[in-house]
Amino acid sequence: MTDSQIRRDVIDVLVDDHRDVTALIGEIKVVADPMIRRDLTDTAISELVRHAVAEEMYVYPAMRKYLADGEKAVEHDIEEHKELERTMKRLEAADVSGREFDDALRQLETLLADHVQDEEAEQFPELRRAVPQEELVELAGKVETAKKLAPTRPHPGAPNSELFHKLVGPGVGLVDRLRDKLSGRATR
Numbered sequence: 001m002t003d004s005q006i007r008r009d010v011i012d013v014l015v016d017d018h019r020d021v022t023a024l025i026g027e028i029k030v031v032a033d034p035m036i037r038r039d040l041t042d043t044a045i046s047e048l049v050r051h052a053v054a055e056e057m058y059v060y061p062a063m064r065k066y067l068a069d070g071e072k073a074v075e076h077d078i079e080e081h082k083e084l085e086r087t088m089k090r091l092e093a094a095d096v097s098g099r100e101f102d103d104a105l106r107q108l109e110t111l112l113a114d115h116v117q118d119e120e121a122e123q124f125p126e127l128r129r130a131v132p133q134e135e136l137v138e139l140a141g142k143v144e145t146a147k148k149l150a151p152t153r154p155h156p157g158a159p160n161s162e163l164f165h166k167l168v169g170p171g172v173g174l175v176d177r178l179r180d181k182l183s184g185r186a187t188r
């Protein structure tokens with residue numbers, strides 16, 4: 001293992017998530033087979049939901065603590081997450097061969113690009129400057145663990161808060177995973 005792998009920090013993990021989901025959306029756009037489209041879509045949704053939950057649990061507290069405009073940045077990101085969740089809900093329900101699906105997919109692509117741009121151009125570099133390296137590395141582990149337990153389906157009505165995710169989230173995640181298993185939903 002190289003030094004950079006050992007020192008992988010939370011920003012590396014989150015940027016990888018952004019790349020993965022963006023790549024999945026790119027694939028969905030070019031795939032015609034409805035079953036593959038559905039599987040790729042469900043995987044993208046599950047990845048993005050877990051990414052957002054992990055951010056809400058571990059990145060928001062760091063933003064509030066370390067960034068000058070942390071609270072404002074958190075509020076803005078919550079708005080984005082809500083929009084992403086509502087759009088994923090549409091994608092979850094839509095027929096992959098229909099117009100509504102293409103519409104929602106285009107919207108998700110745009111929203112995600114905005115989300116990625118905001119975080120990677122502003123908050124993430126600021127966090128790298130402000131948060132001690134040890135803490136960034138520790139947060140990487142916490143984010144990886146959170147993603148394993150987090151819900152795999154969008155819940156736009158649920159609070160985007162650390163406390164909710166810690167108290168109620170694992171139960172929601174369990175139910176989501178059970179439903180995924182029973183329905184054969186692809187969630188990676």
Ligand SMILES: [Fe+2]
Pocket residue numbers: 052055077081115119
């Ligand atoms: Fe975010």
Ligand SMILES: [Fe+2]
Pocket residue numbers: 014018051055115116119
């Ligand atoms: Fe993100």
